[in-house]
Amino acid sequence: MACSRFEYVKLFESHDRLLPGCWAVIRLDGRCFTSFAKKHSFRKPNDERALNLSNAAAKQVLKTFDNHLVLAYGQSDEYSFVLKRESNLFSRRESKILSTVVSMFTSVYVLMWSKFMDVELQEPPTFDGRIVLYPLTCHLRDYLSWRQADTHVNNLFNTAFWALVDQDGKSLKEAEKLLKGTNSKEKNELLFSQFGINYNNEPQMFRKGSLIIRRPGNEGYEFPKRRRVDQPSNEDHKGTTYLVDMQKDLAPSDDDYHVLHTDIIKDDFWKQHHYLLWPPDDSPPRIRKT
Amino acid sequence: MACSRFEYVKLFESHDRLLPGCWAVIRLDGRCFTSFAKKHSFRKPNDERALNLSNAAAKQVLKTFDNHLVLAYGQSDEYSFVLKRESNLFSRRESKILSTVVSMFTSVYVLMWSKFMDVELQEPPTFDGRIVLYPLTCHLRDYLSWRQADTHVNNLFNTAFWALVDQDGKSLKEAEKLLKGTNSKEKNELLFSQFGINYNNEPQMFRKGSLIIRRPGNEGYEFPKRRRVDQPSNEDHKGTTYLVDMQKDLAPSDDDYHVLHTDIIKDDFWKQHHYLLWPPDDSPPRIRKT
Amino acid sequence: MACSRFEYVKLFESHDRLLPGCWAVIRLDGRCFTSFAKKHSFRKPNDERALNLSNAAAKQVLKTFDNHLVLAYGQSDEYSFVLKRESNLFSRRESKILSTVVSMFTSVYVLMWSKFMDVELQEPPTFDGRIVLYPLTCHLRDYLSWRQADTHVNNLFNTAFWALVDQDGKSLKEAEKLLKGTNSKEKNELLFSQFGINYNNEPQMFRKGSLIIRRPGNEGYEFPKRRRVDQPSNEDHKGTTYLVDMQKDLAPSDDDYHVLHTDIIKDDFWKQHHYLLWPPDDSPPRIRKT
């Protein structure tokens, strides 16, 4: 009963290496989370505890692949992880990266459930995922802007919707009908005039989503600790050097991560955290054999 | 802050449809499970409770995608799910299928941990996965044979190895050295002469792995309930009809599944369960628009 | 000016291996051939010389990759080549196979132009191409049936259309309008009643397209000369042997090929030439390392 006779079946496996040099976004989405949220009595329009649970799961993924993932951004039941351009994680094999990230996120979500939620878990929460490649930093920035703009649009709608339902006694259908076709300004006004809610005072986490990054500069840790690496150089390119993380062996702890609820559409954040999207497009990221 | 300006980033998403008409195997593997097993005091050479936990997770996946997955085969920390040729699950999108199956398996594994194991979960168990396409039924049969032959080879080695360590007081290195280069017959003899173990009497689950299939024929349920479907026919192909499941809306329960520990390399099992690998290669599976 | 500094750019090349064990069809289509045909005064509804030129180009491709391509089928300005399941041509690299076949076909088309056509070549004829995988023999049969049914439909229409234009003095628009919405029977009747044309007497090449296969059985050549190859066998599979071509080193000549204009939708042809679609689906094609 030797294996060797059957081993040829491995030849059907495909190479699914992500194109080198591109940013890659791994995005997870909750499967049937409308029903899952209802069954577990998630608060409306936002359940802060469930969001914090998601953030905890995301942190674990970031910690585990600290030298490969540069940041994570989440809202509602979705989370996006940004893989560094230079990363050679699992030789950039798409299936392996995708499945490992989805599995780990799910695992922590279930494992830590009771820490955050006071209702028992009734059914296995499940996430699906996909990986999207972005060749340029501007594409990646626009991807993150897209998700944050989506957070805003959804949250404004949901805030108005549940105010109508919970405070005004409207049915779901009535609330839907009342909001249909309204623009942002109208929803803001409705919230203020009818419910005394100034939308801009709503919690930042709800309005901006959650961005998790490695915390720079705490004791003994000066971020980014990078060493200069000499590229093979020639006349024209001489002096091209760049910096890589030195923290490979320092296992990060939860405290090493910031959860921020801040604007990532405008340039300000990115100017202050310029090192995050490094190396810039005009400085060749190292491409390594996989 | 409209989304529309950024929505072009969706154009970077790729189509990753699995080739129609092929069998697809979704195979999961535990990540760093040697260390995970040690940390959670898994019994050696096999931890029956952990295997049963895996089987429970696999059952949940099968139940959920009952009309799409035909069987699952597991051993140690790996599990393979066979997607029907005709399945149009998630429009056959590879990432969606892979991530959902891995996530659900992981979710149940954590959720049911305490039902099966008496040690507390210390860290999030994680699985990676991949999907492999097999065009012909003989390829799929050989894939399953490969995994079962691998189960045998590993289990015989591990049984001998841990007998040497646990009963004979050998160190891990000594046991490894003693077994190096021995063939199956020699390991069998060593087990019998030194430890009085007749390998063939070892539990079937350890020697054959676990195969899970939909249980046919229990009360009120006659498997396979298929209705004849008329294919578009012409002179040459007339009469080509085939059968499809009618159970779409009957949500199956755990009792509807058999966990078998049986030989799947020889033909016997497949002759008795001929409907599993249906339709045969010479009867065209329906290919549907996705 | 050493190359080595830049060689990393090769890491961006992708692996594009065709799934093993599948039939692969390489289909070429003329680019802008309506205009090309007009410019070179192709006869309507069919230009026999141009079809023969295409056939000559296809023969050259078949001859060159004799052990890899099992047949070719052409009509109008398109040609399909069937790659054997077992073929490991160029390690099954999709781009290499596609580009080589398209290039060679084009090259012969131009090179032999003046042998077949009496008008000078005004512009470079260009073909595009694609490769489609078919897991089962029934899929491949249906692919070929699809192309031959298309030949029939197009040719019947074109025969009626050009009869109206050339013999009846109708304008292109009038002819189009007259035929719009007519079914096969009505077109047949129109041809017969107005023009005395019995469509079934039209040349087979126009109605059935051209199928090119290796000629069996001429002097000293008994097709298929295959030798038995022992597969790794075991109890269940013992005796599985099959046959492979022995002609590897015999460079075939044009005479070794048949151009047939025959029905390939019904089973008759395939029963008579059963060896063409060999090995059958239930006999595992050899999968080799690439």
Add this chain to the structure above:
Amino acid sequence: MACSRFEYVKLFESHDRLLPGCWAVIRLDGRCFTSFAKKHSFRKPNDERALNLSNAAAKQVLKTFDNHLVLAYGQSDEYSFVLKRESNLFSRRESKILSTVVSMFTSVYVLMWSKFMDVELQEPPTFDGRIVLYPLTCHLRDYLSWRQADTHVNNLFNTAFWALVDQDGKSLKEAEKLLKGTNSKEKNELLFSQFGINYNNEPQMFRKGSLIIRRPGNEGYEFPKRRRVDQPSNEDHKGTTYLVDMQKDLAPSDDDYHVLHTDIIKDDFWKQHHYLLWPPDDSPPRIRKT
């Protein structure tokens, strides 16, 4: 004999869209050109006529896809075409782009053969091809540098090799052995001391290869004639505009193209022709629905 019954076979076709926003290089290579060159008495170490024939074929490709291809670089029997980042040619379908370019190049190569060569064409010249994606402009620059460095290395070797054979009467084996392990400097010295050849005076075309670009600035044509296009703008991105070609409908002629034999490794050329690699990495290329 309707087509519809078989049309499902189209569902097996795959989507093979090139990742948007990336540069794409289509590289062609002569198939078995060592033997082809010998059979057609190509001059050694370089056949200027054959190189000019290649250049003519490349020009035709550039002319045809003028708004999509930004430049072409060729040496020996290979040619690379650079597809613009923004190009939506054939909806970026890889197979269609690859096959069309290879076919057109081959077609012109055969069609114009007798204009450049004085020996009759004995066999169909064939080229294979592949497409490689480069996310960043620096990657594309390095790709082109790689090809030009390769041109230099090969040409220096070949110049020395054929001097030893043709002028010194060495056998092919002797010449090979003499050059084995020598560096550039040693080959230069050998050429100068033994054959009085100053390598730097060898023809630029042989040493630098051929770069073909659209000719700017001839009568009535001011390159690059681009019009400003307003991007959807917001606070942060406001003013982002860029330029697109206005020449879409002006069919270019051969005279509109320059064949240059110049250094493309150093920055000088690219500074002078900054518009070629436009838009720069930090200005988002338009991504359009395909």
